[in-house]
Amino acid sequence: MKILIVEDEKDLISGFLTFSEQEKISADVATTYQEASEKVYLYEYDCILLDINLPDASGLQLLEDLQKMDRNNGVIVVSARNSVTDKVKGLNLGADDYLTKPFHLSELSARIQAVIRRRKFDAPNLLCFGSLSIELNERKVVAGESLLNLTKKEYDILLHLIANKNRVITKNALAEYIWGDSIDNTDSFDFLFQHLKNLKKKLRQGQAAIQIRNIYGVGYQIAEI
Missing domain, CATH: 1.10.10.10 (Winged helix-like DNA-binding domain superfamily/Winged helix DNA-binding domain)
Structure with missing residues (x-):
C-alpha cells in the first residue's frame, strides 16, 4: 500500500509518518499544492490524505486535477474545517471521505483501508x-x-x-x-x-x-x- 500525505504542518506530518511506519505503509509527503500535483502526476497512490489549507492553493484544486486526469486514487480530506459546505464541496469533487481534525490514528487507519477496498477491489475484506x-x-x-x-x-x-x-x-x-x-x-x-x-x-x-x-x-x- 502506498499513500501520499499532503500536509504543511510539521507536527502532523511527523504523526502521519510514524503512523505509516507502524502500519507498514509506504508514504510520500507533499507540503504544497505544487509538490502534490507533481507527485500525483509521476507516481501512483492507493490513497491521498489531503489537507485543504495549503500555503500556495486550496487542496480542493488537487481534487479537480485528479478528476481531469481520470485518476482512481482514493482521497480522504483531512481538515480542521468542519463546515457542511466544505464537506459537500470536497465529496462532490471526488473525495471518498472527510475526516475532521483532531482524530485518532486508529480511525484514520480504518478509513484508509475502507477507501482502498472500495476503490481497488470493491470488496469488504x-x-x-x-x-x-x-x-x-x-x-x-x-x-x-x-x-x-x-x-x-x-x-x-x-x-x-x-x-x-x-x-x-x-x-x-x-x-x-x-x-x-x-x-x-x-x-x-x-x-x-x-x-x-x-x-x-x-x-x-x-x-x-x-x-x-x-x-x-x-x-x-x-x-x-
Missing part, C-alpha cells in the same frame, strides 16, 4: 483471485489451504498486480509504486527482480493457480491459470 484468498485487513494470503508467508514488499507487489490484472505494469511503474521517491536514486532494478523471483517461488510452492508473466521488453502482468 476478502479478495479472491485464482486460488488465492487474501484477507486485506490482516494482510494474509492463502493459496487453497496453504498460508503463504509473504514479506511486506512481496505482498504489496502481489496486490498491485492483482489490482491492475488487465494491464501490463512496467518495471519502472512497479518499482515507483513500491519504493516511491527513493527509486530515483538507483540505477539498478535488481532489488525488484529479487522480490519478484521470491514471490513467484512462493506462489509455485503454494500451488497458487495464478502466474506472474514477464512481458518481454514491457513489464509484468498477473493472470489466472
Whole structure:
C-alpha cells in the first residue's frame, strides 16, 4: 500500500509518518499544492490524505486535477474545517471521505483501508483471485489451504498486480509504486527482480493457480491459470 500525505504542518506530518511506519505503509509527503500535483502526476497512490489549507492553493484544486486526469486514487480530506459546505464541496469533487481534525490514528487507519477496498477491489475484506484468498485487513494470503508467508514488499507487489490484472505494469511503474521517491536514486532494478523471483517461488510452492508473466521488453502482468 502506498499513500501520499499532503500536509504543511510539521507536527502532523511527523504523526502521519510514524503512523505509516507502524502500519507498514509506504508514504510520500507533499507540503504544497505544487509538490502534490507533481507527485500525483509521476507516481501512483492507493490513497491521498489531503489537507485543504495549503500555503500556495486550496487542496480542493488537487481534487479537480485528479478528476481531469481520470485518476482512481482514493482521497480522504483531512481538515480542521468542519463546515457542511466544505464537506459537500470536497465529496462532490471526488473525495471518498472527510475526516475532521483532531482524530485518532486508529480511525484514520480504518478509513484508509475502507477507501482502498472500495476503490481497488470493491470488496469488504476478502479478495479472491485464482486460488488465492487474501484477507486485506490482516494482510494474509492463502493459496487453497496453504498460508503463504509473504514479506511486506512481496505482498504489496502481489496486490498491485492483482489490482491492475488487465494491464501490463512496467518495471519502472512497479518499482515507483513500491519504493516511491527513493527509486530515483538507483540505477539498478535488481532489488525488484529479487522480490519478484521470491514471490513467484512462493506462489509455485503454494500451488497458487495464478502466474506472474514477464512481458518481454514491457513489464509484468498477473493472470489466472
